[in-house]
Amino acid sequence: MNRPDLADEINELKQKNETLENQIYESDKNYIKRMVDNNTHLDLVLRAIAEIESEIEKEEVIIYLAERRKIGRKPIKEELKKYTEAEDIKTVLGSHITANFTGLVDLVIDRDNNVVFLIKDRDALRIEKAWEIDNIKWIPPNKKHLPFMLPRAENVFDYYRCSDDELFQDILQYLKRFSCLSDKHFLIVVCTVFLTYIQDHPDIHYLAMILFYAIPERGKSRTGKAITHIAFRGVHVVDIREANLFRFSQDLKATI
Incomplete structure (x- = not known):
């Protein structure tokens, strides 16, 4: 016997799926305007604007952003140059930029607030400002171009000395500050966080x-954000955009 409430749930999920598909295929201009209206972080908005191919649409979105956020168009265009240059220039003073290579644990922040590579050398961890592979010098990207939070190197060193059980309990207690789940559900969530690494x-x-x-x-969104903030290169995405999803997952190996 069919359950009426189950049929309603299926129809609701179908409607949500259609909405998501429409969001994926909508124009860049309308998508970015919705980002502005939803108070999406300015960094993500500027990244999206920089990818618009039509100069007319780009100018229209810049005007819209300036009016909604109460900032001048000139500062917006100056900031946009950083993103367009970052896409076109893959080297800095002869060094190639990367966020991924074999042997890299992750990107971290050093005591000077610079992005550095965290390398595992046998059983020890160390940080490097640059890394050479096949006579090519690689350096990490600038922090402003990364859509996820970076851990501080000294904190990573401290947690590296902890046992897996201690780390598990720390994550469990952290998540319990944001959610009220059953023990078996907390187990799934904590294990998922570990899995991202x-x-x-x-x-x-x-x-x-x-x-x-x-x-x-x-607390669904609150719990999701709490997980994102401790997952490997976690990125909280409010709106679905195919280009961003591919860039975050393929280029940055981020957890979305």
Whole structure:
């Protein structure tokens, strides 16, 4: 016997899926305007504007952003130059920019607030401002071009000395500050966080997607953001845009 409420849930999910598909294929101009209206972080808005091919549409969006955020068009255009130059120039003073290579643990912030490479050398960790592979010098990207939070190197060193059990309990207690879940659900969430850090392991073939389903105002978004902030290169995405999803996942190996 079919459940009426199940049919309603299926129809609701279909409608949500259609909405998401429309968001993916909508024009860049309208998409960015919605980003502005939703108070999306300015860095992500500028990245999206820099990718618009039509100069007319780009100018229209700049005007819209300036009016909504109460900032001048000239400063916006000056900031945009940084993003367009970053896309066109792949080297800095003869050094190539990268966020991924074999042997890299992650990007971290050193005591001088600079982005550096965190390298694992046998059983020890060390940081490097540059790394050479096949006679090519690689340096990390500037922090302003990274859409995720970076850990501080000294904190990583401290946690590296902890046992897996200690780290598990720390993450569990952190998540309990934001959610009220059952023990088995907390186990899934904590293990998922750990999984994001070993996603390049040859035995890992996919990452599970966690769906929080509840009536409004039950902490779904809060829990998702809490997970994102401690996942490997976690990026909180409000709106779905195909170009961003591919760039974050392929180029930055981010957790979306």
